[in-house]
Amino acid sequence: MNRALRRVAPVALATAAAALLLAGCAGGDPEASPSTPAAAECMDLSSGELSDGVKVEGDFGAAPTATFDTPLEAEELQRTVVTEGDGETTAAGDSVNAVVTVFSGASGDQLFSQPATITAGDTSVFEAFLAGVDCVPTGTRTVTVAPADSLYDGAGNENIGLAAGESVVIVVDVKEPLTASEWTEDVPEVKFGAEGEAPTVTLPDTEPPADYQLKVLEEGDGDVVAAGDTVTLNYQGTSWDTGEVFDQSYGGDPAQFSTDQVIQGFGAALVGQKVGTKLIVTIPPEYAYGTDAEAAELGGQTLVFLVEILDTAPAA
Known part of the structure; x- marks a missing residue:
């Protein structure tokens, strides 16, 4: 195994799509090919009491803090736009440069915060992570509240310290495309x-x-x-x-x-x-x-x- 390029989470979201974000690696078909819709259709997302109740602080593009009432137990996916950017709006197929930070809904503790590249609309990625980058302008910060059964088949993920049955809070900063x-x-x-x-x-x-x-x-x-x-x-x-x-x-x-x-x-x-x-x-x-x-x-x-x-x- 190539250590720098194929680390397991949470050491790297270098393999974010494969190790943390990719549904096929957590109970789905690991041989399934990614699928990205040709049409730039947006997900059916709305905010709710839980996602609106998360207070996010910290510089954009850095690891933020999130404050919310615990234990947070979500029954459906909710997304709130905390700060709306003014750049180009993401569309299906875009490789989105992002910083993803995940918190335990049970304790409020940060589970990980890492840079990640997420392909918008990629149906092999968990919806909870796609929601953060879906149809939003570059420069946007979103907070998504996800029920346990929407990630890792509800079994949790011991690599990041997520227990079975825990809901999560996901903060995503959508950054400009990366150019050297x-x-x-x-x-x-x-x-x-x-x-x-x-x-x-x-x-x-x-x-x-x-x-x-x-x-x-x-x-x-x-x-x-x-x-x-x-x-x-x-x-x-x-x-x-x-x-x-x-x-x-x-x-x-x-x-x-x-x-x-x-x-x-x-x-x-x-x-x-x-x-x-x-x-x-x-x-x-x-x-x-x-x-x-x-x-x-x-x-x-x-x-x-x-x-x-x-x-x-x-x-x-």
């Missing part, structure tokens, strides 16, 4: 070894970049990676904070996964690139494993990935 700027200063030195050998990435002795930046080392001439594509590649991940390589595919088989099933900064770096491209990208915590160092093994760390794109194919 060109990386021109303090770019690590990269040396590729012989075939089958791992490359060497030497980080400069500087503070980690605050911004999401990317440098194309060698541009390929193959097919262009589209959002949601299944990409085959080699990669090496280094923590700027520790200087250590924490995961890589070199020395084994190439990795293969969908662009929307990895950490936001990694998936976004692939979209729009051509097969054959070699690139290096620096990913701040807010686009990796989150800013909370206690919430994930790589939480709060700036990550650097060296990537070689070998192939790409449309999602099934």
Whole structure:
């Protein structure tokens, strides 16, 4: 298992669609193909006493706090728009850049808060998570109250500390699409070894970049990676904070996964690139494993990935 790219929750919503948001991984058919409606139809959602009663505080795009009467026991899905943005409205098929924070309805405790990429209208994702990004302008914060039977077949999820039969409160911040700027200063030195050998990435002795930046080392001439594509590649991940390589595919088989099933900064770096491209990208915590160092093994760390794109194919 590729540690950086296929962690189980709650260490990463790098695999948000597969590990936490995807219904097929919690009692549904794990072989079922995702389905996204062609028409941008909106879900039938309305607010209610429970969702309106949740008080949400905190900066947009960061882990918020939510205050509500406990135990909260929901019987139906309710969604309240806390703050309405003024950007483009999400539609079915969009890869939505979001921060998802989940609270236990029984205790009010935060279960996790992580960046995530959610494909709007993807019927393989639990409705409770789709509701947060459904037909809302970018810049919107929503709060969704979901009954226990709407998630994980009511059995809970021990990975995030959700007990069977618990309702949840989900706060979602819908952010602007993630785009890397060109990386021109303090770019690590990269040396590729012989075939089958791992490359060497030497980080400069500087503070980690605050911004999401990317440098194309060698541009390929193959097919262009589209959002949601299944990409085959080699990669090496280094923590700027520790200087250590924490995961890589070199020395084994190439990795293969969908662009929307990895950490936001990694998936976004692939979209729009051509097969054959070699690139290096620096990913701040807010686009990796989150800013909370206690919430994930790589939480709060700036990550650097060296990537070689070998192939790409449309999602099934």
